Amino acid sequence: MRRTSWVLTGTAVVLVAASAVTRFTVHPALHQVPADAKTTFRYEGTATLLDAAALAAGDMDKAFLRDVPVILDRRIEVRDVDGRTAVVSDHVALRGRDGTEMSTSQHTWAVDRRDLTERAAPAGSGAEKHKGLVIAWPLEPDKRDYRFWDTGTRTVSPARYEGTESVHGREAYVYGIESTGLLADPATAGSLPRTLPREAVLGLSAALPAKQRPEQQELAGLPKAVPLSYTSTTKRRGWVDADTGLSLDGTLHQRVVAQTQGADGPVALFPVTDVDVRGADASVRQQADDATTTGRLLWVLGIGGPVGLLAVALMLVVLALVMARRRVRPGTRTEAACMDRAQAAQNP
Template sequence: MRRTAWILIGFGVLLLVLAALLRFVVAPAATKLPSDTDTTTTYSGKGSVLNVAALQSGDVANALARDIPVTLDRHVYVSDSDGDTAIVHDDGTLKAGSASSQNNHTYAVDRTTMTETAPINGVQVEQHQGLTVTMPVDPQPTTDIYTYWDSVTRQAVPVTYIGTEDRAGRETYHYRATASGALADSALQQQLPASLPRTLAPRLLALLPTQTQQQLAPLVAALPPQVPLAYTATSTYDVWADAKLGAPLDTKINRSVVANVILGNTVLPLLPVLAVDVTEDQASVADAASRADDAALKLDWIELWGPIVLLVLGLALIVVGLLVGRRPPEPPVDAPTARVDAGSPAAT
């Protein structure tokens, strides 16, 4: 077989190997949570926020700001990764008027399933179960497959599939998760009073719903000097996840934290001390969709078009090489016979 044929076949085989590596080695790695993930999302809406300083000073009239504009900045980033594990930070800053509060969480996340895994490199993380910051690649449009970790009540709750919807020109799956229970987030707990002086009770009654006033009014005289409070929280999360990548393109959060009075074995709801209803800004939605477009195009080339192109070129080179190798060699060209003139010395 000719040397040219071997060269063509060799390059063809090399392209086939590269196609296999791209599809079965590089592609699976490309579907993992990127180690350089770093996004900031802005939410805006309305909320009610407790002014703890005003409440404790007796300024009941200004203790609760109701239906004021609020914003939430959410910074999600990966600080470390090793193999299939990533250390993911989910830092939130809530701004209401001149007040702001932070609520930060750190998780060890499996970069493929996006659920909990063991931490790496001695990093301290929050124990959790289920999803936290994103869905996995190629999420399933169905209910009761996924669970979502509610950091406020520290429980995993089921995720419900609502339907398929468009966001910024991309197909998304709309999911919803609702969590309700005792407040268990230590950062939020530290921002709220553990008890209130009994002397504030008469003035607080005016802020309460009529039914609560009727329940508490006869009990005010029997309250202890410091009235213990317990907090419950209810949160509803709506997420529009990219149908291909699983990345959240739009999110809505509705949360309410309620203070409850503990009287013996009876817990009476007092008033909401934190209520937010925020939706992701359109600029953040457009930015997320743009990143998804770029990532989806890159993934398509890695998973599909790149391997196909390499496969076709590799097979073509092998076929050409075999054809060149099977072609019979051309016969050698005979050297021309020298002409001898009759008058030359050789003719005598």
């Protein structure tokens, strides 16, 4: 019986250690961006774009593709990890509903694997400098404002907490972001013309709806070769799972506008791109399902598993104590009986 008590006590100690390892080692190791993380989120909506072929041909009546149904896929993939740092590829592709590619962009970021903020770029990673959040939200989001990096202007904007809503049965924190300024993304800016002939600018302006056209007096003062710069305006809303930090849904409205310097300041001439999309229902449902699965796993590793192991350990300790008490009591009665017989022999 003594050996059984020792086995039970030893097993209880092992379970307590396993509980601590599960909560403080296994849980933190899994509650971070995985080294093999790869996900694609799809948006659907419309876009108004310049038609480069029509522009080159001088056909200004067809220079704009207006309100074209589009699909925007954003693919996030971890390329490498170094401790708490993950090097992440961020690829965005805009396509027509028929699959025709309209534009793409590619960025590489170094982010913290838990709070998703900026980290020092590992040597040779090619990661771009940024500040704040850029691809996703902290794994344990709070009801507060965050800093978010806008790739168009290469500046930080506040991601403001707007409230809590339900997305397919999941509690979600809603954040809103607005960014505007000169277009600074070199990949996008490098693909746009720095000057256009005055006739081309006038033709593009005339092809716009009347309420979007520049004032005639502003167009009248344009030089023969019009120098161009570009502004970028981005509006986002994100629905973020309160338990896991996964992005459940989102809206994105990006607008790039060509402008030139007029006598009284910048003059907006015509839009280059105007993309307005929202998360596709299939992607939103998939994200909600993934959040449910991830949330259950994290609960098991962070709460259910450790508490369960501690409960079993406590039961084993109690059982060992009960068995020890039972072992002592029979021995005590036997010793008392022997003493009674000895005394009877001495006093017949």
